Amino acid sequence: MTAKQRGASLLEFAVAVVVVGILMGLLLQRLWYYQGEAEQAAVQMTVASVRAALEIKAAQAKLPGRSTDLTFLTEENPLDLLKAKPANYAGELFSPSNEDVGAGNWCFDRTDKSLIYLLNFGNSFIDAQTKRLKFKVKLLRLPHSPAKPSGAPETVGVALEQVKD
Template sequence: MGFRHKAQRGFTLLEFAAVLVVSSIVSAVALDRFEFYREQAEITAARQVVAALRTSLQVRSSQLMSSGRDLDLQRLAADNPIKLLAWKPANYLGEYYAPDPKEIGAAGWVFDPRDRTLVYLPKNTESFSFSTSKLLRFKVEFLRTSKKSLALNQVSG
């Protein structure tokens, strides 16, 4: 009448291995999703800076055109567009001639005075997979469409 049950005292090796495999799979999926959301946040932040630059540029060029300051419009096209913003982006790294992401070593915006282009250096170059370049570029060009009409054109790519 006396059946004695042996008390279990923990996991078997098979149970431990199963828990380890399942937790590894869940961790790998979670890390992949976190990287995706980080890349999406970086792209969204870069687009927000470009939108702020375009708005600031349109406001400033309208002010200059309405006051007849054509020379200042030409200077505006040649200047660093980051100067138009009330606050510089936290990831603005400064001015570099022919910026090389490997040399700079950080992700963010840099202004190239050589060709007067604002360049975004991403953390992961695969997240910005453009056909011509892996870098996001923003450039302001001065166009004279007629004798009395002046325009500033923003080129993104």
Template sequence: MMIARRSSGKRSVGGRAWRRGFTLFEFAIAVSVIAVLAAVLLSRLVAYQQEAERIAVQQTVGALRAGLRMKTLELYLADRQNQLPALAGQNPMQWLAETPLNYLGEYAAAEIENLPQSHWFFDRSNAELIYILKRGNTFGASRSELLQFKVSLQQAPASAAGPPASMAVPEVVLVRIGGTGGLK
């Protein structure tokens, strides 16, 4: 009669028993590799989030400038160029078919530190459209930077082929106040 023996999980190699599994050193190396990969992934995710926010702001600014052009052309077609100066200082969000989901509205005296980051609002006291840009690291307190835009009236540059400077028509533009911050 044959008796079956149970395997104890140990194998004998050259007279020595060994176990299957990780040693403490191998486990530490595996954890280190996973930690480094996680850190690289997090840094890339933060960079991708910042790039996505920058692109979203650029698209909104582009839509605002297109809305401003449409409003200007509308006045030209109606032969009401004399109303162009009235556009300066207005809220350009009014000219969009739909305001962005992250538009908070108009404020007379906004307490910026209480407003959420990555949102737009119009400051009526300065006639500025402001975006609260999220700038911060992943693990610490984040700080915000303001991107400020204003609708202003500028004199169109005189050209040799165009009318004399006294007859030049002013143009209404959306300009960024301060540095560019990666935006144009």
């Protein structure tokens, strides 16, 4: 048997291991990136669903014979307006810690009436100051139109806004 028929040398094996290692590193980096992107999309979809539900509730309140007082929306859990709560909803808690909520989960803080999401991936929201995103339902008093009669009721809207923790 000659030396050329033995198979791969130790150098060739080392080069193959290095190439496979580099490719695995690139693959893991892309997977981590797409996990963050998926988390961001899921949070944005939940927030958009809650905002749409709030707009529907506000529109229903403007129907004839309905109360136009929307202050009750600022006191209630906005996820109760959805047909189905997100699968990663941890429930209603009083002053929850990060351990109570769990990474990648939603909860409603009964203490300050806010909706909280605890980030699972730090790269999901580049502008996030902390791992905790906080949203509150706020009433919006729209400017009085000069064309309206002076006795007409004030126009009020609602919004789900992100607030600083």
